[in-house]
Amino acid sequence: MPSATKPVVTRFAPSPTGHLHLGHLYAALIARDYARDHGGKFLLRFEDIDITRVRPHFYDDIEEDLHWMGISWTGTPLRQTDRSSAYELALETLKSLGVVYPCFCTRKDIERELQHLTRAPHGPEGPLYPGTCLKLSPDQASTRLSQGESPAWRFNASKASQLCGPLSFDDQNFGKIAVDPNLLGDTILARKDIGTSYHIAVVIDDAYQEISHVTRGKDLLASTHLHRMLQTLLKLPTPSYLHHDLIADAEGNRLAKRHQSLSIRSLREEGYSPEQVWEMLEKAPKI
Numbered sequence: 001m002p003s004a005t006k007p008v009v010t011r012f013a014p015s016p017t018g019h020l021h022l023g024h025l026y027a028a029l030i031a032r033d034y035a036r037d038h039g040g041k042f043l044l045r046f047e048d049i050d051i052t053r054v055r056p057h058f059y060d061d062i063e064e065d066l067h068w069m070g071i072s073w074t075g076t077p078l079r080q081t082d083r084s085s086a087y088e089l090a091l092e093t094l095k096s097l098g099v100v101y102p103c104f105c106t107r108k109d110i111e112r113e114l115q116h117l118t119r120a121p122h123g124p125e126g127p128l129y130p131g132t133c134l135k136l137s138p139d140q141a142s143t144r145l146s147q148g149e150s151p152a153w154r155f156n157a158s159k160a161s162q163l164c165g166p167l168s169f170d171d172q173n174f175g176k177i178a179v180d181p182n183l184l185g186d187t188i189l190a191r192k193d194i195g196t197s198y199h200i201a202v203v204i205d206d207a208y209q210e211i212s213h214v215t216r217g218k219d220l221l222a223s224t225h226l227h228r229m230l231q232t233l234l235k236l237p238t239p240s241y242l243h244h245d246l247i248a249d250a251e252g253n254r255l256a257k258r259h260q261s262l263s264i265r266s267l268r269e270e271g272y273s274p275e276q277v278w279e280m281l282e283k284a285p286k287i
């Protein structure tokens with residue numbers, strides 16, 4: 001529940017890697033309405049750290065589609081590509097706490113390692129990292145670093161869990177949830193190619209933009225366990241959470257980029273009005 005002292009601030013955080021579809025529209029609507037119903041502010045943030053997938057025209061297209069649907073936000077949208085120094089600083093803090101370690105594995109290396117394991121640990125999205133580079137000695141790691149190998153940086157879930165102790169977070173749909181430190185395992189916190197990750201960027205920016213309520217799809221519920229730990233390690237405030245249902249297609253599959261026919265843009269081009277799109281969203285299966 002919103003507290004009397006803390007203003008409600010929500011955000012919608014699309015990636016400019018494609019056009020918005022009904023699933024995005026639903027996420028935007030929930031964030032916008034939550035802020036509106038509580039006299040708060042609704043912000044727009046572009047999650048554009050993965051520059052290999054960003055296409056510049058999508059920034060304007062997304063804003064235009066939201067406006068066409070009658071959704072507006074406060075202020076200039078934040079672009080995560082403008083925030084890289086804040087993410088670098090956060091990574092340095094995590095390094096100094098010893099809760100990240102360099103990983104030199106390629107995807108192939110990991111697959112090979114997993115094949116040798118009789119019981120590979122699994123997370124919500126498949127096998128977890130088997131911890132290969134955690135076994136490197138500090139000397140071995142620094143030799144490889146000094147030879148110019150550029151590593152990814154992985155979360156040391158067990159070390160972090162010792163530092164954080166038991167944690168929980170509140171979700172308006174799921175109640176109080178105890179953090180499971182191993183849910184995503186030793187996941188990547190800084191990619192080799194872009195030097196950061198969704199996880200670092202999102203906790204840093206939720207704090208920077210003073211987001212009081214994070215509303216997002218329940219596919220990200222597992223990530224929130226990790227985010228709660230990162231907030232503790234980086235001494236950031238913890239927002240309230242509301243993980244909502246996802247919009248599905250007629251077969252019950254969650255909407256994804258491949259459902260371009262259900263993008264706001266193509267519906268508009270086909271002659272639908274915003275009212276008809278809202279109606280379509282209302283009727284769409286939710287999972």
Ligand code: GLU
Nearest residue numbers: 013014015047202215216
């Ligand atoms: N960019 C994410 C998405 O479109 C949203 C992440 C978040 O809200 O934390 O699903």
